[in-house]
Structures are given as structure tokens and as C-alpha cells.
Amino acid sequence: MSVIVAENISKKYIIDHQRKNGSSSLKDIVSDKFDNIFKSKTQNDSSKEEFWALKDVSFKIDQGDRIGIVGHNGAGKSTLLKILSRITEPSTGEIRIQGRIASLLEVGTGFHPELTGRENIFLNGAILGMAKSEIKQSFDAIVDFAGVEKFLDTPVKRYSSGMYVRLGFAIAAHLNPEILIVDEVLAVGDTEFQKKCLGKMRDVSESGRTLLFVSHNLTAIQALCNKSFYFEKGRLIDQGDTTHIVTNYLSKVSHKSLEKHWDHIHDAPGNDEVRIKSFKLTPDFQDNLSHIDVRTPVDFEFEFWNMVEGANLNLSMHLYTFTGECIFNVGTPSQAFGKGLVKGVCQLPGNFLNDGSYVVSMMIVKDTSTVLYNMEEALIFDIEDYRENVTWYGKWPGYIRPQLNFSIQQSEHLVND
Amino acid sequence: MLHNITIKAGGSEKDYWKDLWLNRQLLLILSKRDISVRYKQTLLGVAWSVLRPLMTMTVMVFVFSYLAKIKSDPGIPYPLMVLSGLTIWTFFANTFTQISNSILINSNLVSKVYFPRLLMPLSSIAVGFVDFLIAFGIFLFLTAVFQHPLSINLIYLPFFVLLTFTTSLGFGLFFAVLNVRFRDIGQLIPFMVQVGMYACPVAYSSTLAQGTWFEKYYNLNPLVGIIDGFRWCLLGDKAYFNPASLISTAIISTVVLGLSLIYFRKKENSFVDHI
Numbered sequence: 001m002s003v004i005v006a007e008n009i010s011k012k013y014i015i016d017h018q019r020k021n022g023s024s025s026l027k028d029i030v031s032d033k034f035d036n037i038f039k040s041k042t043q044n045d046s047s048k049e050e051f052w053a054l055k056d057v058s059f060k061i062d063q064g065d066r067i068g069i070v071g072h073n074g075a076g077k078s079t080l081l082k083i084l085s086r087i088t089e090p091s092t093g094e095i096r097i098q099g100r101i102a103s104l105l106e107v108g109t110g111f112h113p114e115l116t117g118r119e120n121i122f123l124n125g126a127i128l129g130m131a132k133s134e135i136k137q138s139f140d141a142i143v144d145f146a147g148v149e150k151f152l153d154t155p156v157k158r159y160s161s162g163m164y165v166r167l168g169f170a171i172a173a174h175l176n177p178e179i180l181i182v183d184e185v186l187a188v189g190d191t192e193f194q195k196k197c198l199g200k201m202r203d204v205s206e207s208g209r210t211l212l213f214v215s216h217n218l219t220a221i222q223a224l225c226n227k228s229f230y231f232e233k234g235r236l237i238d239q240g241d242t243t244h245i246v247t248n249y250l251s252k253v254s255h256k257s258l259e260k261h262w263d264h265i266h267d268a269p270g271n272d273e274v275r276i277k278s279f280k281l282t283p284d285f286q287d288n289l290s291h292i293d294v295r296t297p298v299d300f301e302f303e304f305w306n307m308v309e310g311a312n313l314n315l316s317m318h319l320y321t322f323t324g325e326c327i328f329n330v331g332t333p334s335q336a337f338g339k340g341l342v343k344g345v346c347q348l349p350g351n352f353l354n355d356g357s358y359v360v361s362m363m364i365v366k367d368t369s370t371v372l373y374n375m376e377e378a379l380i381f382d383i384e385d386y387r388e389n390v391t392w393y394g395k396w397p398g399y400i401r402p403q404l405n406f407s408i409q410q411s412e413h414l415v416n417d
Numbered sequence: 418m419l420h421n422i423t424i425k426a427g428g429s430e431k432d433y434w435k436d437l438w439l440n441r442q443l444l445l446i447l448s449k450r451d452i453s454v455r456y457k458q459t460l461l462g463v464a465w466s467v468l469r470p471l472m473t474m475t476v477m478v479f480v481f482s483y484l485a486k487i488k489s490d491p492g493i494p495y496p497l498m499v500l501s502g503l504t505i506w507t508f509f510a511n512t513f514t515q516i517s518n519s520i521l522i523n524s525n526l527v528s529k530v531y532f533p534r535l536l537m538p539l540s541s542i543a544v545g546f547v548d549f550l551i552a553f554g555i556f557l558f559l560t561a562v563f564q565h566p567l568s569i570n571l572i573y574l575p576f577f578v579l580l581t582f583t584t585s586l587g588f589g590l591f592f593a594v595l596n597v598r599f600r601d602i603g604q605l606i607p608f609m610v611q612v613g614m615y616a617c618p619v620a621y622s623s624t625l626a627q628g629t630w631f632e633k634y635y636n637l638n639p640l641v642g643i644i645d646g647f648r649w650c651l652l653g654d655k656a657y658f659n660p661a662s663l664i665s666t667a668i669i670s671t672v673v674l675g676l677s678l679i680y681f682r683k684k685e686n687s688f689v690d691h692i
Contacts, residue, residue, distance in 0.1 A: 013690070082689070086424060086531035089686040094425040101422075109529040112450055114457045119450075126446040127530055155457075 001098075003179060003210050004061040004084070009093030011054040011079050011234075053079040054090070055234045063099075063178075066211040068225030068242055070218065070249050075231040077214045081105060081183050084212070099178035099210070102129055106183075108168025113157035117148055117167060120156050124171050138174040145196075146170035173200045179210040195394045198224070218246050219385045223393045250291035250384055258282075258381055265305055270373050273311065274364050277303040277341065279378045281360075284350075293386040294401055297350040300379070302362055303343040312336050312367050315344045322357035322380075327399050334368045354401040355385035433682070437533045444536050448543030455544055466551040470507065474500045481620045490622045492655040494563045497556075498648065501656075502619040504552040505647040509581050509640060510610045511545035516589025517606050520597050524692045534685040538593055542582065549578075556651065568653030577647045580663075580670065584639050587674035590681045597684075597691050618644050624657045642666035 054076045061067055069077045082088045084095065085103035110127040111120050121142055125135040135142075143149055146166040148159075156164060182201065198220060205211045205224055215221055221228065221242060228245035230238040232252075238245055258281040262268035268275040284297045292298065302315060314334040319327045332344055358381055363374045385396065422432075456462040474496060481487045482495040489498040519541040520527060520534065527534070560567060596602040614620075617640045626635045635641060642662035649658035 083424060086422070086686075087528065088689045089424065090426055092426055094423060097422050097424070099421075103530070106529045110523075110526050112454055114454050115450065119453070123446055123450055126443045127526060127532070129532075132442050132446075 001063050002060045003063045003098045004059075004095065006057060006059050006095045007093055009054060009057045009080075009083060009090040009095060010052060011076075011083060011088070012091040013051045013053055015049045015051050052234050054083070057093070057234075057236045059229065059236060059239060061210060061212070063210055064208045065227055066205045066225040067213065068221035068228040068245075069212065069214045069231065070221065070228060070245065071231035074233075076234040077231055078105075078183060079234075080231070081181055081212070081214060085181055097179070100129075100176075101179040101181065102172075102175045102177035103181035104128075104172045104175075104183065105181075106168075107165050107172065111156055111164070111168065114155055116155055117143075117152045117159070120167070121171055124168065128172060128175055129177075130175060134176070142167075142170045142174050145173060169197055169200075173197070177209070179212070180204055181212045183214045184216065195392060198393055217385075217393075217395065218250070219387065219393045222246055247290070258379060260378065268305070269375065270304070273306075273308050273366070274313075274372050275305045275307070276362075276373070276375060277305060279303075279362060279375065281379050281381055286350075291384055292381065293384040294353065294355055295350045295386055296383075298348045298381075300346040300348065300360065300362075301343065302345070303341060304364060304373075306337045306339060306342050309339050310336050313342070313372070314365050314368065315346075316363040316365055317346055318361045318363070320359040320361070321399055322359060324359075325399070327353075327358075331365070334365070351403045352400060353383055354396055354398050355383050356399070357382050433533060437535060440532050440536055443532055444540050447536060447540035451540060451544045452547055463551070466548050467555060470500065470503060470552045470555055473507075474503060477503070477620050487621050487625075490624065490655055490657050493652050494565060497559060497563055497565055497652060498622065498656070499620055500552075500556050500559060501648045501651045502617075502644050504549065504556055505577070505581060505644055506614060506617055506619045506640070507552060508545055508549040508578070509585050509643075510613065511548060512542050512582065512585040513589045513592075514606055514610060515541040515545055516586060517592035517596055518603065519589075520593050520688055521603070521692070528689050528692055534688060535681065538586065538590055538681075542586075560651075565652065568650065570650045570653060574647070574650045577643055577650060580666065581640075581643050581647075583674055584643065584666070584670040587670055587677050590677035591673070594677075594681055594684045597688050613640070617641060622657050623659075636662045637665055637669070639666040639669045 057076075057080065069080070071077050079088075081103065082105070083090050084097070085101070085105065087105075108120075108124060110124055112123065115123065121139065122132070122135055126132070130138075143152065146163070146169075148163055148167055151159065151163065156167070159167070201211065201213070201224055211224070213221065213225060225242050227240065228242040229236055230245050230249050238248055259278065260276075260280070261278045262276065265275055265277075268277060270276050278301070280301045282299045282301060283292045284299065286296070289296065300317065306313065312334050313336075314332045316329065316331040318329045321327060330346060359377050360379045360381075361374065361376045362378045364372045366372050387393075387396075456465070459465060461468070477499045478496050481499070482489075487495075489495040516538040519537040522541075523537045526532075526537075557567075592602055592606065596606075616638060618626075623635070623641055623645055626632050629635075636659075642659075642664075643666055645656070645658040646660075646663060648656045
């Protein structure tokens with residue numbers, strides 16, 4: 001039985017290039033009207049642009065399906081969830097839903113900082129659609145799950161961010177909907193808590209209820225969802241078995257431009273002393289893999305033109321996390337080069353970096369001290385997660401995930417007498 | 418929460434009012450939230466609700482009665498006339514302002530969860546109503562101080578309170594929608610409330626407008642009938658009240674409320690796109 005049937009839903013936004021945000025002031029409207037009198041029609045039209053956040057999306061979801069939704073930022077995933085949760089309406093199309101639906105687009109929606117934990121449980125529960133009797137019934141379980149017994153009568157503004165998130169999720173976890181919609185809530189909270197959340201979501205999915213789950217954590221999607229939707233630029237381009245969709249998605253992700261290349265020396269970046277020819281990331285795929293995961297070794301290949309005879313040069317590479325922390329800086333030894341092309345390779349072993357997004361910058365240094373040219377954010381690449389023989393799917397902590405010699409054995413047997 | 422729903426463009430679901438009714442617990446909880454948040458972290462707490470009307474009344478008595486020598490209706494102490502008008506005017510002004518801001522104040526909810534959006538303006542009335550009850554208590558206390566007898570007209574009081582509520586909801590809903598679209602409205606509202614107080618018989622009796630060229634326009638203001646009527650309930654027949662003025666009040670309030678509801682319902686599903 002289909003519990004959700006969506007037919008040709010589209011959502012259009014008008015992007016107004018003159019204004020930065022959705023709300024406008026009367027002054028804008030009035031001055032626009034004045035401008036229009038003097039401007040030609042075409043000029044005015046160019047400032048407004050239609051943007052289809054979703055375009056002709058149709059699907060059916062059966063009862064008990066656990067749907068993972070994958071796609072890049074801006075692919076339309078969140079818009080779809082917002083439409084399904086009735087927060088915004090589609091521009092065209094129709095969706096029919098059967099069953100009590102609850103959506104969790106944020107943890108702790110409507111929490112009021114001045115109210116106590118106890119008051120916020122009732123407030124948030126009611127906002128999520130729980131009846132007062134249901135909240136009362138689950139009250140102890142919620143408090144227990146969140147671990148906030150001692151702080152029940154403290155205003156939540158005094159809570160640590162961890163406690164806040166735990167309480168928010170605990171309430172949501174005790175909703176009892178037939179269809180549950182969850183958006184990337186696992187991105188918050190500590191590992192211990194994420195583990196708890198995933199466990200709770202597995203319970204939901206195993207009890208035959210329908211789940212829609214948006215996440216960038218593909219491991220979690222693979223663990224929880226039997227089917228997946230793949231969105232790209234507002235269109236549902238593929239749907240089906242999760243393993244198939246995730247593989248398809250990952251192979252497209254890794255074919256992003258991982259190479260920068262300039263054919264002619266005069267339009268290459270650089271200066272009178274050096275100019276960059278190319279910078280390229282080459283993965284050494286093993287086991288017929290088509291995407292970079294934590295096991296994949298990669299090579300960074302670098303080529304530049306040296307224009308000063310006998311310059312003493314070396315290359316220096318920085319690797320940053322997406323949030324900007326430097327993980328390492330490595331450099332080649334310095335040596336003298338003649339005029340012409342110079343190239344270098346840096347090999348990054350597999351089983352070294354953790355999963356995540358990384359940014360590489362490359363520097364050419366003269367006489368080990370003067371930076372001739374620094375190419376910031378030269379390449380950006382993603383490393384996907386891979387695990388074997390584990391039942392835990394939370395985010396693996398740390399920036400690196402090396403395989404070290406780490407052994408364990410029984411050192412003594414306790415002899416019973 | 419309804420079980421079977423259809424989502425489509427412009428889909429004002431036919432079950433909207435049923436959905437609203439099913440969400441009445443949420444209405445109560447949101448009202449309770451507003452009331453309990455109101456005075457948290459204030460030093461004097463609820464005392465503000467007592468102090469504010471008293472202080473406003475004192476200032477008005479000084480300015481209008483002592484300095485400007487405005488007369489009240491014969492047989493009615495000026496402070497009581499001001500306080501009765503002030504009580505119902507403040508109720509209107511507070512609920513109107515709160516309704517107008519209700520969607521923006523709750524924008525975090527609007528963008529993250531669905532419920533009939535009408536709950537937000539409705540729940541924002543609660544705080545104004547509590548303040549009204551307190552001000553009403555002060556008024557009763559002052560009538561005892563001035564030894565002014567209470568009138569039997571008091572039984573009509575709920576009618577006037579209800580009428581005030583309908584009027585503020587009608588105008589408030591309209592501005593609530595506009596406020597989401599144009600942030601200028603937020604600046605305009607306090608100004609409208611300030612001007613409105615002088616356009617209404619709060620500090621003076623509407624007998625002052627009698628016989629002037631603008632009298633017929635003056636009575637078009639739906640609040641004139643309400644304030645006069647409210648005063649008549651509290652202070653008895655000595656207070657000036659022309660029941661005919663209620664006709665324009667009733668017509669204007671009902672029409673405005675009807676139109677505002679249609680406008681609100683038409684726009685509520687796209688609030689999030691402007692927040």
C-alpha cells in the first residue's frame with residue numbers, strides 16, 4: 001500500500017537579484033515602481049530569475065519503506081521535506097499522504113530559552129503534534145533518554161549545547177507517527193549520542209513504520225534505509241535499492257573536477273618567476289571502486305614553469321579540513337632548477353585520512369624562505385566512509401584514521417578452583 | 418493531526434477548521450508559554466501589569482484634566498473615565514500589536530514545523546487578555562476608592578470585550594500578513610497605536626465630537642462605539658453612549674475580520690518563503 005504518492009511536484013522560487021533576502025521593504029517596492037517607469041522592460045526582467053528548487057518530481061512510497069534521500073547541497077532534498085511536512089506548498093503538483101506524519105527538521109523546534117526543561121518538553125511535544133496525554137505518558141522515558149533529570153527545573157538557556165540537543169531528540173524520539181521525516185539531525189551532538197539516535201531510528205524503521213531520512217552520512221543511510229532517492233538540481237534522477245543508489249551517487253561525486261590545468265604559459269596563474277601548469281589529484285582505485293574512500297591512496301601531481309635560470313626551489317603542500325584546520329604541511333627538498341617545466345608528486349597513502357572533505361593548497365618556495373606563489377584551495381576533494389565488520393554507524397571521530405599496529409590478546413587465564 | 422491529507426498548490430484544505438480544532442491543545446500551550454515568558458527575568462514581575470495602567474492614568478489625568486482642563490461627562494470622576502477608556506483601549510492596542518507581530522516572532526516555528534498558522538495570532542491574544550483582567554481589577558478597586566456605584570450595565574461587558582477581540586483580530590491578521598512581506602509594518606504599528614489613542618475617546622468623552630463637521634467620520638471608527646459602550650457598562654448611564662454607533666462597529670469589524678481571514682488563509686502557506 002502506498003502511503004505517500006507524489007505527482008509532478010515542482011517548487012519555484014523567484015530570485016530577485018536586486019535584493020538579498022526574501023522580505024522586502026516598502027521602499028524597495030515603491031522605488032522599483034519608479035524605476036520601472038524609466039527603465040525598459042527587458043532591463044527589469046533580467047533582475048528577476050526563476051529558480052526551480054524541485055522540478056516534476058513523482059514517486060510512491062509504500063508502508064514500511066525506509067527511504068534515504070541523497071544529493072548535493074541545493075539538490076532539492078530539504079525543499080522536498082519542507083513540502084512533505086506542509087511547511088511550504090508546492091508550486092504545482094499534488095501529494096497524497098495517508099497516516100499520521102511527524103517531521104523532525106530540527107532538534108528542539110520551538111524551545112524557549114527562558115522556560116525550564118519540563119515546560120519545554122510539553123511545549124515542544126505539542127508543537128511536534130503530540131497530545132498532552134501522550135507527553136505525560138512518555139515524560140519519564142524522555143527525561144531518562146536525554147539524561148537531564150537534575151536539570152528539569154532549570155531554564156534551558158543554562159543547558160550545555162549537548163544537553164539541549166539530547167532533550168530535543170529525546171522528545172522527538174518518543175513521537176509515535178506512522179510516517180517519520182528526519183533531516184540531518186544526526187550532524188549534531190557527540191558520538192555517544194549519535195549512536196543512541198541511530199539506534200532509536202532503527203527501532204522506528206524495524207517496527208514497520210515509514211521513514212524518510214536525509215543525510216550526508218551515507219553509512220547511516222546504508223544502515224537504515226532499504227530504498228533511496230537521488231536528487232540532482234531539483235530532479236529525482238534515480239531511485240531504487242540503497243546500495244545501487246549510493247554507489248551511483250558516489251561515482252558521480254568523485255568525477256567532480258579534481259584537476260586544474262592551464263595550456264598556455266601566458267594565462268597560467270603565477271608571476272614573472274613561476275607559473276602553474278597543472279595540479280591534479282589521481283586516485284589509485286582498488287577493487288573496482290569508482291570513488292575515493294578511506295582506503296584509497298591518492299597522488300597529487302603538480303607541474304609549473306620555472307622562468308629564472310638556477311633558482312633554488314621547493315614545493316610545499318598544506319592539507320586542510322573543510323573547516324580550515326591544517327592537518328599537515330609537507331615539502332620537497334630545495335634544489336636548483338633551470339628554465340622550463342618542473343613537476344612533483346606527493347603520494348598520500350590509503351588508510352590515512354578519515355572520511356570528510358579536504359582542501360589542498362600548494363606553494364612554490366624560493367631559497368627555502370621566500371614564497372614565490374601560493375595556490376590556495378587548489379583542490380577540494382571528498383573521502384567517503386568505509387567500514388567492515390562494525391555495527392556502529394556514527395561519525396568516526398578525528399581527522400585521520402590510520403591503521404596502526406594495535407594488537408590485543410589474552411595475557412592470562414583465570415583458573416577456577 | 419489529520420490522517421489523510423492532500424498537499425497541492427493553493428491547497429487550502431477543506432479540513433482546515435477541523436485541523437485547527439484538533440490543535441487546540443497547542444493553542445493553550447503556546448498561550449501559556451507567552452504568559453509565563455512575559456514576566457520571567459523582570460524584577461517586578463506581574464507588578465508591571467498593575468503599575469503601567471496606573472502610571473499612564475496618572476499622567477493623563479495630569480495632562481488632560483489638570484493642564485488641558487478637559488471635562489468628563491457630568492457626574493463621573495475624570496480618573497475613572499480615563500481608566501475605563503484606557504483599560505479597553507490598551508486591550509485592543511496590545512492584542513492588535515501582538516497579533517501583527519505573531520508570525521514574525523514565531524518565525525522559528527513557521528520554518529520548521531506545520532500547524533494551522535492561525536494558532537499563532539490566536540495564542541498571542543492571551544498575554545493581552547491577562548493584562549486586561551489585571552487592569553480591570555485595578556479599575557474595580559478605584560471605583561471603590563472614588564465611591565462610584567457599579568452599574569447593572571456591567572452584564573453587557575463580555576459583549577464589548579468580545580467585540581474588541583474581533584476588531585483587533587480583524588485588523589491584526591491583516592497586518593500580520595503584511596508584516597511578513599514588508600518589515601516596514603513593524604515600524605508603522607507603534608505609530609498607528611499612538612495616533613489611534615488620540616483618535617479614540619480615551620482621554621476625552623466622545624461628546625466633544627458632537628456637532629462638529631467630522632462627527633459622522635468620527636463614528637466610523639469601530640473603536641468609538643466599543644470604548645463608549647465599555648465605559649457605559651462600567652460607569653452607568655451617566656457615561657455618554659450612543660448605541661447606534663455600534664452598527665458601524667459591528668459592520669466594519671465583521672467585514673474586516675472576514676476579509677483578513679481570507680487574506681491570511683491565502684498567504685499562510687507561503688509565509689516561510691518570506692521569512
